Amino acid sequence: MEEKKTPVTRRDFLSGMVAAGATLATARLAAAQAVQEATAPAVISSATAAVNSAEELRVAMIGPGSQGRTLLTNTLNIPNVRFVALCDIWDYSLDYASRICQKSDQPVNTYHDYREMLEKEKDLDAVLIATPDFLHAPMTLDCLHAGIHVYCEKEMSNTLEGCRQMVVAARETGKLLQIGHQRRSNPRYFLGEKLLHKDKFLGRVTHAYGQWNRLAMEMYGWPPGREIPADVLKAQGYDTMERFRNWRWYRQFGGGLMADLGSHQVDIFNWYFQCAPSRVTVSGGMDVLQGDREFPDNVMAIYEYDTAWGKVRAYYQVVSTSSFNGYYELFLGTEGTLMISEDPTKGFLFKEVSAPKREWEDEAKKVDSMGKEAIALQVGASRKQGEQKAEAMKEEEDANKPPHQLHLENFFAAVRDPGKVKLNCTAEAAFETAVSVLMVDTAFKNGHSYAFKKEEFKA
Amino acid sequence: MSQAVHRYEERAMGSLFEVRIAGMDELTARGAAQAAFEVLHRLDRELSRFDPTSAVSRIARLSAGDSLRLGPAAFECLELALEVFQETGGALDVTIAPLLDFWRQVGPDAKVEDVTLAGLYERVGSELLRLDRASRSVQVFADHVQIDLGALGKGYAVDQMIERLMAWDAPAALVHGGTSSMYALGAPPGWDGWPIELRHPEEGRPPLEVLILTNQGCSGSGALLAEPGSPSDCHVVDPRTGRPARQRPASWVLAPTAGRSDALSTAFLLLTVEEVETYCQVRPEISAVLVDNEPGGLAVHRIGKYFARKD
Numbered sequence: 176m177e178e179k180k181t182p183v184t185r186r187d188f189l190s191g192m193v194a195a196g197a198t199l200a201t202a203r204l205a206a207a208q209a210v211q212e213a214t215a216p217a218v219i220s221s222a223t224a225a226v227n228s229a230e231e232l233r234v235a236m237i238g239p240g241s242q243g244r245t246l247l248t249n250t251l252n253i254p255n256v257r258f259v260a261l262c263d264i265w266d267y268s269l270d271y272a273s274r275i276c277q278k279s280d281q282p283v284n285t286y287h288d289y290r291e292m293l294e295k296e297k298d299l300d301a302v303l304i305a306t307p308d309f310l311h312a313p314m315t316l317d318c319l320h321a322g323i324h325v326y327c328e329k330e331m332s333n334t335l336e337g338c339r340q341m342v343v344a345a346r347e348t349g350k351l352l353q354i355g356h357q358r359r360s361n362p363r364y365f366l367g368e369k370l371l372h373k374d375k376f377l378g379r380v381t382h383a384y385g386q387w388n389r390l391a392m393e394m395y396g397w398p399p400g401r402e403i404p405a406d407v408l409k410a411q412g413y414d415t416m417e418r419f420r421n422w423r424w425y426r427q428f429g430g431g432l433m434a435d436l437g438s439h440q441v442d443i444f445n446w447y448f449q450c451a452p453s454r455v456t457v458s459g460g461m462d463v464l465q466g467d468r469e470f471p472d473n474v475m476a477i478y479e480y481d482t483a484w485g486k487v488r489a490y491y492q493v494v495s496t497s498s499f500n501g502y503y504e505l506f507l508g509t510e511g512t513l514m515i516s517e518d519p520t521k522g523f524l525f526k527e528v529s530a531p532k533r534e535w536e537d538e539a540k541k542v543d544s545m546g547k548e549a550i551a552l553q554v555g556a557s558r559k560q561g562e563q564k565a566e567a568m569k570e571e572e573d574a575n576k577p578p579h580q581l582h583l584e585n586f587f588a589a590v591r592d593p594g595k596v597k598l599n600c601t602a603e604a605a606f607e608t609a610v611s612v613l614m615v616d617t618a619f620k621n622g623h624s625y626a627f628k629k630e631e632f633k634a
Numbered sequence: 635m636s637q638a639v640h641r642y643e644e645r646a647m648g649s650l651f652e653v654r655i656a657g658m659d660e661l662t663a664r665g666a667a668q669a670a671f672e673v674l675h676r677l678d679r680e681l682s683r684f685d686p687t688s689a690v691s692r693i694a695r696l697s698a699g700d701s702l703r704l705g706p707a708a709f710e711c712l713e714l715a716l717e718v719f720q721e722t723g724g725a726l727d728v729t730i731a732p733l734l735d736f737w738r739q740v741g742p743d744a745k746v747e748d749v750t751l752a753g754l755y756e757r758v759g760s761e762l763l764r765l766d767r768a769s770r771s772v773q774v775f776a777d778h779v780q781i782d783l784g785a786l787g788k789g790y791a792v793d794q795m796i797e798r799l800m801a802w803d804a805p806a807a808l809v810h811g812g813t814s815s816m817y818a819l820g821a822p823p824g825w826d827g828w829p830i831e832l833r834h835p836e837e838g839r840p841p842l843e844v845l846i847l848t849n850q851g852c853s854g855s856g857a858l859l860a861e862p863g864s865p866s867d868c869h870v871v872d873p874r875t876g877r878p879a880r881q882r883p884a885s886w887v888l889a890p891t892a893g894r895s896d897a898l899s900t901a902f903l904l905l906t907v908e909e910v911e912t913y914c915q916v917r918p919e920i921s922a923v924l925v926d927n928e929p930g931g932l933a934v935h936r937i938g939k940y941f942a943r944k945d
C-alpha cells in the first residue's frame with residue numbers, strides 16, 4: 176500500500192498540538208539537538224561521501240524468487256552496495272523484486288534474459304544467482320567468463336558435472352565464486368569449530384546428528400494471468416508452470432531434499448570433521464506426498480567419516496511432513512555435546528560430569544535445556560577488557576546480523592579486497608558437500624549404500 | 635466466479651493474522667494467502683524486538699552517534715513513526731519503552747521529580763533518531779535507544795500483505811492483524827465494501843458503529859472497559875510529559891493505509907477532540923471515531939469526511 180496524502184508541514188500541527196507537554200518536550204528537544212550537533216557532521220559527511228564514491232559496488236541478481244528476495248533484502252542492509260539490474264524470466268518475480276529495490280532508492284534495469292543483461296550492463300562488480308539449481312552452472316560460467324565475481328546459491332548444481340565445471344571456471348578465470356552455504360560465515364559456527372578443535376570441549380568426537388523437519392506438503396501455485404508464455408517456458412527447459420514453480424521435486428531441475436536442506440548441514444559435518452565422508456547408507460521414500468514428484472519426501476542418511484579422531488558416524492534426517500523441532504545439528508563426544516543451529520535459540524553445550532572443568536565454566540551463562548543445565552552458546556559475550564573487549568563486541572554484533580547478510584558481507588569484502596579477504600565458502604569446499612549430498616541418490620539406486628572414493632571429492 | 639469468502643489464519647507479531655479473499659477460486663486464493671503470509675513472517679523477523687537479528691534489536695545495540703543502514707521495511711516503519719510523532723506533537727513515540735518500564739516499577743501514583751524523568755529522557759524521544767534517505771540509514775543520538783514498533787508494525791504488515799494479494803489480482807480481500815488493524819480491499823460480491831463492526835468499549839453492548847470499507851485501512855486502539863466508566867484501564871504514559879495520563883477508552887482511525895491508521899489510532903488516544911478535528915481537516919483522507927468518558931456517560935465523536943458523507 177502506497178500512501179498518497181496531503182502534505183502537512185510540522186508547523187501546521189505543532190502550533191496547535193504541542194502545548195500539552197511543552198516544558199519537558201522542549202527541554203529534551205534542546206538536549207537532543209546538542210547531541211546531534213556534537214556528533215552529526217562527521218558521521219553524515221562520511222556516509223554521504225561513501226555513497227558517492229567509486230567504492231560502491233554495482234551488483235545484479237539473476238532469479239529474485241523466494242530466496243533471491245532474502246538475499247536482496249539482506250544486501251540492502253549493507254552500505255555501499257547498489258543493485259543496478261535484475262533478471263528473471265517471470266514478471267511476477269521481476270516486479271516484486273524491483274519494487275523492493277525501488278523502495279530503497281535503487282532503481283534497476285530489468286531483463287528476461289541474463290545473457291542480454293551481461294551484454295548490456297557494462298560495469299557490474301558482482302552477480303548474485305538464486306535461480307533453480309540446474310541453472311547455476313551455465314549462469315555462473317557465463318558470469319565468470321565475462322569477468323564478473325559470483326555469489327551463487329547452493330546447491331552448486333543438481334549434477335556433479337555442473338559442480339565440477341563451476342570449480343574449474345572459478346580456478347581458470349581467477350574470479351571469485353562464493354557458494355551460498357551461509358553458515359560458513361556465521362560467528363556461532365566459528366565458535367562451534369573452535370570448541371571442537373582448539374578447546375577440545377567434546378573430547379573425542381564420536382557422533383553427529385542433524386535434522387531438518389518441515390511441513391511442506393503443498394505445491395506452489397501462481398497468480399492467474401501471470402503465467403509465463405508456453406513457448407518461453409519450453410525454451411527455458413520447463414514443460415509446465417507447475418514444474419517451473421515446483422522445480423525442487425524434479426531431477427531435471429533440482430537435487431531433492433538432501434540438496435535443498437541436507438546440504439546446509441552435511442556441509443557443517445564436512446567442515447567440522449575436516450574431511451569428506453567415506454560411506455553413506457540411506458533410507459527414505461515417497462511415502463506420504465502424492466503426485467508426480469520424483470524425489471523422496473523423507474530421507475535418512477548415515478554418513479561415516481574417517482577423521483583425525485578416528486571413526487565418526489553422523490545421522491542426518493530431512494522430513495517434509497512434520498515440522499517438529501525444526502533444524503539443528505548435534506556433535507557428541509566423550510566429554511560433552513554441542514547443539515548448534517542457524518536458529519540462535521538452539522545453541523547449547525552439555526558437559527559430561529566426568530569431564531575436566533574449564534576455567535571459564537563457572538561464569539558462563541547457564542540455561543535449562545530439556546530439563547538439564549546447559550551452557551548457552553554465546554559469541555563474544557565476555558568480561559574481556561580494552562581492545563579484546565571491542566573485538567568481542569564486534570563479534571557479538573556480527574553474530575546477531577541476519578545469517579545471509581554475514582555471508583554476503585564476506586563476499587563483498589572479498590570483491591573489494593581479494594588479496595586480504597578470503598571467501599568463507601569457495602567452490603572447492605562446496606564441491607565436497609555437493610558430492611556428499613548428490614551421491615545419496617546413487618546410494619538409493621545402489622542397494623541403499625555408497626562408498627565414496629577419495630578422488631571423487633576433487634573437481 | 636465463486637461467491638465464497640476464503641479464510642486463512644497464521645500467527646505472527648504476537649497476534650493472529652487473518653486473510654479473507656473473495657471473488658477467487660480456492661486454489662488461487664490459497665496461493666495468494668501463502669504469498670501474503672510469507673511477507674508477514676519476513677516482516678516479523680525484521681521488526682521484532684525479540685529476534686536479536688532484527689533491525690530493531692540491532693538499533694538497540696548502537697551507541698550515540700552510530701548509524702545503521704536499514705532495509706526498506708524498517709526504514710519505512712521508522713519514517714512513518716517519526717512523521718506521526720511530529721504531526722501529533724509527540725503523542726506517538728516508538729522510543730518510550732524506558733519510561734513504561736519505570737512507571738511499571740514505581741506505580742502510576744508515585745511522586746516523581748522532573749529531574750528523574752529528565753534522566754530517563756536521555757534515552758527516550760524520537761528526536762534521538764535521524765533518518766538519512768540518501769544512505770537509507772538511521773542515526774541514533776543516545777546509547778541503546780529501544781524501539782518498539784508495536785503501535786504500527788501490524789498495520790504496516792497488513793499493507794504489505796495487501797500489496798501481495800493485489801499482485802495476485804485478488805479482487806476483494808480483508809486482512810487484519812489481531813482485529814486491531816486491517817485493510818479492506820475492494821468489496822465482497824454483492825456488497826459496497828467490507829462491513830466492519832467497531833466494538834463497544836463496554837462488554838456486552840451492541841457495536842458502536844458498522845463501517846462499510848473499501849480500499850481503506852482501519853485500526854482501533856484502547857482498552858476494553860471492565861466496568862462502565864472504570865478509569866483504571868485507561869492509564870498510559872504520555873510520551874509528551876513522561877507521566878501517567880488518562881487516555882480515552884477507545885479510538886479508531888480510517889486512513890489510506892493500515893500502517894498510518896495503526897499509528898494514528900495510538901496517538902489519538904491522547905489528543906483532544908479539537909486536535910483530532912484539526913488533524914482530519916488538514917488531512918481529509920483521515921477519519922476517526924473517538925470515545926470519551928464524560929460525566930453523563932460515554933461520548934462518541936465521529937470526525938472526518940467518512941462520517942460527513944453519511945450525515
Ligand SMILES: NC(=O)c1ccc[n+]([C@@H]2O[C@H](COP(=O)([O-])OP(=O)(O)OC[C@H]3O[C@@H](n4cnc5c(N)ncnc54)[C@H](O)[C@@H]3O)[C@@H](O)[C@H]2O)c1
Nearest residue numbers: 238239240241242243263264265268305306308328329330
Ligand atoms: N541458502 C539458503 O538458505 C537457501 C534457501 C532457499 C533456497 N536456496 C536456493 O536458492 C535457489 C532458488 O530457490 P527458491 O526457493 O528461491 O526458488 P524460486 O522458484 O522461488 O525462485 C527461483 C527464481 O528463479 C527464476 N528463474 C527460473 N528460471 C530462470 C531463468 N532461466 N532465468 C532467470 N530467472 C529464472 C524464477 O522465475 C524465480 O523467480 C535454489 O538454488 C535454492 O536451493 C537457498
